[in-house]
Amino acid sequence: MRYQLSYKQFGERSILIEWPALIDEKLLHDVLYFKQKIEKHYRDSTVHITHAYSSILVNYEYLNFKFKAESEVLHSIYLTKSSRTKMTRTLWRIPVCYDQTFGADLQELSQEKKFTIQELIDRHVNVVYTVYFIGFLPGFLYLGGLDKSLFMPRKGTPRMEIEKGAVAIGGEQTGIYPLRSPGGWYIIGNSPVNFFDVSKEQPCFAKPGDKLLFVPVSLKQYHNIKTLVDAGVYQLESEVFRD
Amino acid sequence: MLTPGSISWKVRCSVIKVLNPGFYSTIQDFGRYNYLQYGVPISGVMDWYAASMANALLGNPKEAPVLEMTMVGPVLQFFEQTEICITGADMEARLNGLPLGINKAIAITQGDVLNFGKSIRGFRGYLAVFGGFKTEHVMDSYSMYQGITTNSVISKGSELPFAQKDGVTDKKYAVLRVHKAYINKERIEVFEGPEFNLLSKNQQEKLFSKPHIISNNNNRMAYQLEEPLENSIKAIITSPVLPGTVQLTPKGQLIILMRDCQTTGGYPRVLQLKENAIDILSQKFTGNRIKFKRINI
Secondary structure, rough: OOOOEEEEEOOOEEEEEEOOOOOOHHHHHHHHHHHHHHHOOOOOOOOEEEEEOOOEEEEEEEOOOOOOEEEEEEEEHHHOOOOOOOOOOOEEEOOOOOOOOOOOOOHHHHHHHHHOOHHHHHHHOOOOOOEEEEEEOOOOEEEEEOHHOOOOOOOOOEEEEOOOOOEEEEEEHHHHHHHEEOOOOOEEEEOOOOOOOOOOOOOOOOOOOOOOOOOOOOHHHHHHHOOOHHHHOOOOOOEEEEE | OOOOOOOOOOOOOEEEEEOOOEEEEEEEEEOOOOHHHHHOOOOOOOOOOHHHHHHHOOOOOOOOEEEEEEEEEEEEEEHHHOEEEEEEEEEEOOOOOOEEEOOEEEEEOOOOOOOOOOOOOEEEEEEEOOOOOOOOEOOEEEEOOHHHEOOOOOOOOOOEEEEOOOOOEEEEEEEOOOOOHHHHOEEEEEOOOOOOOOHHHHHHHHHHHEEEEEEEOOOOEEEOOOOOOOOOOOOOEEOOOOEEEEEEEOOOOOEEEEOOOEEEEEEOOEEEEEEHHHHHHHHHOOOOOOEEEEEOO
């Protein structure tokens, strides 16, 4: 499927390519496919490409590029059929401890939603999430798939500090804070896994298009895993899959 | 900065000792672009012009790492002879207690103490050293950033390595005229941002007709403006942002993203600063006045 795309000049050296503003997996695959083709085309030059749910930003290292000419080049790349490099996609099983030691907002959220805490956790766990992109903080995964019954507007006043690993719900999204940071989301648990490792060539294990499952673990299991993670020997459970 | 044995370098290094770090001083080069897709900010010097002039005056590569100093500069001691250059904000630099000019190469001898005061003009000063700083290099950049480099600012007692200069050179560097007027400019040139057209005519007019005051919420990540703009446009689907992007929050707050900004955002991007306007803004601080001037792409 081809989408109606728009090309906008964004500052002096960038082009913003926009799809219809949707969070949709088919659309994500079109974005990733186009991104792959642009990367191939500009392989040897200095162009930086980032994407989000329904947009790609192409940032040229040279100033005063010709917007019209460059966007025509980009659109012709979009229209070319090139054999798609097979992307292996991975399903990651992420251990999360939903104990109230970590889930500082479980109580409040359960009262707000009129679910028991267990029901709330079940609704968070019984979904396969899709990784759309990484943004906001180094290693912060933008996930799609949160159960509609868990949508919750952000807090009026954000917390000054949210712990590393905090699993939280904000608006129509859920996510894991990869680093300690301020934030306005509702915290429901914590994952002992590292989502960003500065020492690695690929600092994030997950990539756009991957899938993610939250697996509830007890406080004791959490600490066991944490010990292994800190020692650098923890093996995250995962499986490679094809569409 | 440096733990013994943690870094191996190809060039012989000397160090500058930090006797006092100043208000907020960091090592910066021209940014980290290769990890944007992992959510890592670009970072880099706030004022590209001042930093590149400091390097040019020493004959360094334009993008060599420099020390960025904010509002109140540090006190530093040298142990080897070298050459330095100070540009950007005027922080009344003194060498061994004697006033020192900025925007020119200065010879340093063993034991010299360089100290800075509070800025009397501009907000960010730059110190370049001959050959450039050789601090920790992470993800293709020297720019300090919390969670990426071991240190996010320089601290008292730390040592900043730099390439040692052997012997006295008679090398004459190009004579460069360094512009200073930009530091006090109020005019910030902007392009329309991707969501500019969602603004009403009235909002568009207000954006350009009235001056804006920098709020006390200003740092390397973003500058917030004092006066809100009455707003009814909602958040957008999260999309890429850039340094220089002007966001409009649902409450009407205007936020200008700077070099350490996040890689994506969900607020409408109403304006985009021209690149040299980011340099101008970097020299502004709480209470300063700016005025947006629309230019066409």
